[in-house]
Amino acid sequence: MSSYLTDDQQQIQSAVMELCARFPDSYWQQIDKERLYPDKFVQALTDAGWLSILIPEEYGGGGGTITDACVVLEAINRSGGNAVTAHAQLYTMGTVLRHGNEEQKQRFLPAIAAGDLRFQAFGVTEADAGTDTTRIRTTAVRDGDHYIVNGGKIFTSRFPHSDIMLLLVRTTPYDPNTRTTQGLSCLLVDLRDSRDSIEHRPIPTMLSHDPYQLFFDDLRVPVENLIGEEGKGFSYILSGMNAERILLTSEFLGDGFWFTEKASQYATTREVFGRPIGQNQAVQFPIAQAYAELEAASLMRWKAAELYANGQSPAFEANAAKLLSTQALWKAANACMDTYGGYGVTVEYGIERKFREARTPLVAPVSNNLVLAYIGQNTLGMPKSY
Numbered sequence: 467m468s469s470y471l472t473d474d475q476q477q478i479q480s481a482v483m484e485l486c487a488r489f490p491d492s493y494w495q496q497i498d499k500e501r502l503y504p505d506k507f508v509q510a511l512t513d514a515g516w517l518s519i520l521i522p523e524e525y526g527g528g529g530g531t532i533t534d535a536c537v538v539l540e541a542i543n544r545s546g547g548n549a550v551t552a553h554a555q556l557y558t559m560g561t562v563l564r565h566g567n568e569e570q571k572q573r574f575l576p577a578i579a580a581g582d583l584r585f586q587a588f589g590v591t592e593a594d595a596g597t598d599t600t601r602i603r604t605t606a607v608r609d610g611d612h613y614i615v616n617g618g619k620i621f622t623s624r625f626p627h628s629d630i631m632l633l634l635v636r637t638t639p640y641d642p643n644t645r646t647t648q649g650l651s652c653l654l655v656d657l658r659d660s661r662d663s664i665e666h667r668p669i670p671t672m673l674s675h676d677p678y679q680l681f682f683d684d685l686r687v688p689v690e691n692l693i694g695e696e697g698k699g700f701s702y703i704l705s706g707m708n709a710e711r712i713l714l715t716s717e718f719l720g721d722g723f724w725f726t727e728k729a730s731q732y733a734t735t736r737e738v739f740g741r742p743i744g745q746n747q748a749v750q751f752p753i754a755q756a757y758a759e760l761e762a763a764s765l766m767r768w769k770a771a772e773l774y775a776n777g778q779s780p781a782f783e784a785n786a787a788k789l790l791s792t793q794a795l796w797k798a799a800n801a802c803m804d805t806y807g808g809y810g811v812t813v814e815y816g817i818e819r820k821f822r823e824a825r826t827p828l829v830a831p832v833s834n835n836l837v838l839a840y841i842g843q844n845t846l847g848m849p850k851s852y
């Protein structure tokens with residue numbers, strides 16, 4: 467990735483990789499095996515200021531661009547780490563920065579930048595709505611200077627490891643005869659006050675994302691924690707989703723490059739039939755193919771990041787980057803697995819852990835089907851399928 471980066475960004479990359487070197491494969495294997503949250507790693511990232519890189523300097527943050535944040539996330543995953551454990555703070559930030567009011571920014575951003583407040587939870591998905599976000603049923607009803615929230619969320623990652631949660635709710639009931647994207651609102655829920663009053667159940671998964679199912683029963687959220695205007699939350703979430711796709715693409719690319727590097731090194735040193743296995747084109751070409759596709763996806767990611775940093779909404783570019791990077795990652799993961807032969811599935815070599823991590827991006831945070839539907843319908847103007 468270096469050739470597209472400024473000197474400052476190359477320094478960010480080196481500094482993050484240096485930090486990650488303190489958390490070797492054995493650390494991540496233990497976290498994975500015991501299903502732990504990587505507290506020490508997240509603390510080190512926080513202390514170094516990498517998780518507040520998008521907060522403007524006037525609020526005590528790093529004042530970086532989304533491209534800087536991409537460099538951080540790619541470097542973590544390219545080093546063999548897993549940025550998913552802490553990345554939400556970067557993409558949830560966009561919603562507050564773009565749509566939060568000054569009082570909210572003053573109240574939350576300096577504390578987040580100082581590492582005193584963790585902003586890692588993002589509650590959008592619901593069991594009954596699935597991908598059709600407009601069908602969420604969690605409601606917020608105004609009662610004086612509070613909203614009363616009832617309903618529930620599913621797959622809320624990092625719930626116990628966050629002090630604030632960005633929550634999407636319905637403030638106006640779903641009505642198929644009006645614009646269904648209206649009537650949704652974004653609330654900031656202060657979990658320091660309310661975590662114990664929210665019933666939360668862990669959802670065991672094949673990864674260490676730590677997702678939870680949440681149940682809200684008359685949860686009181688102060689009206690001052692409403693982001694932007696009531697009823698416009700869907701558009702705020704969508705604009706945040708462009709940032710999410712660009713940032714997560716950087717992680718997928720980091721993973722993909724980690725696989726191609728591991729695979730090409732192993733293919734060069736592992737000898738069978740008296741020669742390196744990488745001399746066989748059946749081994750070499752899939753790695754080269756995946757590498758070329760990762761580099762192409764990376765270009766789309768940089769384009770999306772540049773447009774976003776210029777204040778535009780690069781929905782096509784962000785979606786295309788997500789699609790292409792996840793497909794290239796999956797190819798790289800399979801090429802690496804094949805290259806390692808039987809050793810690929812052993813825990814000791816660390817490939818199987820990353821292989822499991824490489825599968826989820828095809829369906830989450832957004833499924834590639836929905837990305838293709840977006841491009842087909844919104845970019846190319848074909849008939850809507852939903």
Ligand SMILES: Cc1cc2nc3c(=O)[nH]c(=O)nc-3n(C[C@H](O)[C@H](O)[C@H](O)COP(=O)(O)OP(=O)(O)OC[C@H]3O[C@@H](n4cnc5c(N)ncnc54)[C@H](O)[C@@H]3O)c2cc1C
Pocket residue numbers: 587588589590591595596597598620621622623624671673675677826829830831832833834835836839851852
């Ligand atoms: C590990 C993990 C962590 C997550 N963390 C969070 C989080 O922190 N916060 C949060 O809000 N959510 C989170 N999610 C939820 C994630 O965003 C959703 O799982 C994802 O959006 C898909 O929703 P669903 O699982 O309900 O799938 P569904 O909507 O049930 O879809 C199932 C399948 O049907 C396909 N499909 C559905 N409709 C169509 C259509 N019209 N055309 C073509 N195909 C279609 C989809 O592509 C998908 O493959 C997480 C998920 C996972 C797995």
